Amino acid sequence: MPERDDMSGPAARLSQDDWVDQDLLTQSLAAALLDDEIAAERDRIQRYDSGGQVPEALLDRVGMQRRLVAMETLRDSLRRQGR
Secondary structure, three states: OOOOOOOOOHHHHOOOOOOHHHHHHHHHHHHHHHHHHHHHHHHHHHHHHOOOOOOOOOOOHHHHHHHHHHHHHHHHHHHHHOO
């Protein structure tokens, strides 16, 4: 049985990455999905700050804020790469 990583066959003949367009679509979708999760996290923080119940929150206020900043940073990075 041949080894899977011997790079023979069609994949070995490619002189450059042919996934660029696919990656851009994936990055765009990931950024859009992050937009939804960022909005949800902002809502959780707002409810937490107003003293409301946030049963789905697994983190304290500082943890939620760190998560929000990390998601925003990743989303912005994905958008810059997709240009």
